Amino acid sequence: MKVCIGIEKFDPKVGGAERYLWDLSHFLAERGHDVAVICMKSAMPLNTSIKVHRVSCMRFPRWARHLCFAIMHYLRARSLRDYVHFSAGNTLYSDVYQPHGGVHRAWFEKDMMRYPDRLIRKFMAIIRMLTLKDMVQRICEWWTFKVAKPEIIAISEMVRRDIIKWFNYPEYRVHIVPNGIDTKRFSPYNAKYRQEVRLRYSIGEDDFVFLFVANNLLLKGLGVLIDACRDLGDLPCRVLVLGGDSYYARMKVKLYGLSGVFVFGGRAEDMERVYPACECLVHPTYYDACSLTVLEALASGIPVITTASNGAAMYIGKGDGLVIPSADPSALSLAMRRLYGSTPRPGLGRVPVFRAHEDVFADVTRIVENYRKEKHTTRRRDGNV
Numbered sequence: 001m002k003v004c005i006g007i008e009k010f011d012p013k014v015g016g017a018e019r020y021l022w023d024l025s026h027f028l029a030e031r032g033h034d035v036a037v038i039c040m041k042s043a044m045p046l047n048t049s050i051k052v053h054r055v056s057c058m059r060f061p062r063w064a065r066h067l068c069f070a071i072m073h074y075l076r077a078r079s080l081r082d083y084v085h086f087s088a089g090n091t092l093y094s095d096v097y098q099p100h101g102g103v104h105r106a107w108f109e110k111d112m113m114r115y116p117d118r119l120i121r122k123f124m125a126i127i128r129m130l131t132l133k134d135m136v137q138r139i140c141e142w143w144t145f146k147v148a149k150p151e152i153i154a155i156s157e158m159v160r161r162d163i164i165k166w167f168n169y170p171e172y173r174v175h176i177v178p179n180g181i182d183t184k185r186f187s188p189y190n191a192k193y194r195q196e197v198r199l200r201y202s203i204g205e206d207d208f209v210f211l212f213v214a215n216n217l218l219l220k221g222l223g224v225l226i227d228a229c230r231d232l233g234d235l236p237c238r239v240l241v242l243g244g245d246s247y248y249a250r251m252k253v254k255l256y257g258l259s260g261v262f263v264f265g266g267r268a269e270d271m272e273r274v275y276p277a278c279e280c281l282v283h284p285t286y287y288d289a290c291s292l293t294v295l296e297a298l299a300s301g302i303p304v305i306t307t308a309s310n311g312a313a314m315y316i317g318k319g320d321g322l323v324i325p326s327a328d329p330s331a332l333s334l335a336m337r338r339l340y341g342s343t344p345r346p347g348l349g350r351v352p353v354f355r356a357h358e359d360v361f362a363d364v365t366r367i368v369e370n371y372r373k374e375k376h377t378t379r380r381r382d383g384n385v
Helices: 016-030 062-078 104-114 118-129 132-148 157-167 188-200 222-229 247-255 271-277 292-299 311-315 329-339 357-381
Strands: 002-006 034-039 051-054 084-087 151-154 174-176 208-214 237-243 262-266 280-283 304-307 321-324
Touching: 002 016, 002 062, 016 034, 016 357, 034 062, 062 132, 084 357, 104 118, 104 132, 104 157, 118 132, 132 157, 151 157, 151 357, 157 174, 157 311, 188 271, 208 222, 208 271, 208 292, 222 237, 222 247, 222 329, 237 271, 247 262, 271 292, 280 292, 280 329, 292 304, 292 311, 304 311, 304 329, 321 329
Parallel strands: 002 034, 002 084, 034 051, 151 174, 208 237, 208 280, 237 262, 280 304, 304 321
Antiparallel strands: none
């Protein structure tokens, strides 16, 4: 089988979608499939059989980069007709599409909830919709669902519902294949590093620690978490913030007198050790297709508080944590109170069973193979081969 991956940056260090497609391409290549990649920038593939087709694009501004890549990918992909084309977004040509970041229109609607005032929300929505970056993303998404009409792989039930809702897409064309987790890396047994991790961040052994992890702190709800902590003054807890940084968030913490509560630790390369060193992950995101952070925390044996706007909420059952509305500090503070003190120590809770990467990619491979067979049969029936 010939499969062509379309992604702007073919590099596992860039982000979630990039890591996913990097792993998928190597999975396919290792099993003897002919794999090509159309990208703007690439790391050196570990499997030398993977063919990388680099296209030249404008780098700045971002809207121009996205549009240029979408056009260049379309032209190059059209020349590789024997391949099944797999894309994760910002393309105009795909046979199988996996919107790793979810549905842009759904994300846009949820992200506007960051503005509590209704008039300001409407004003910002109009301003954002008039930006060239948003226009390009909307065009690419509309083209994918209305013109290209590929097979869809949704990484959560929420994403599946959003696709059907916003684009009236045929349900039988949308397949759910959730992300997998490396359960050997993320495990409750890493609780043995608890003292080491807490010393690193100057956190006491007996402190009750809520963990917040994100690159985009504001999109993932750090502002909501800060507001919620104003109502938790009577609870001797700490909040460890890891990932990106935000001057706005730091100033807000100081303004509210919460400097003794929040610990900004920057990026961590050993998250498998950090999760079980804390009591609970708090992820009050405005929108997440299926947060890997939530899955990693659950696999590490700690409960999670997240929102109904997170596709990973489908993994949270009784005893695994709580699911709350997004943009609701009061609901978040109540949830934090409910879990405070009653949470078992890391490693003692129930750990949901997650699928291995190999099983996930095997399902994806079957969907791609079925599409290839159906496409070939249709072409033969129409007399094109």
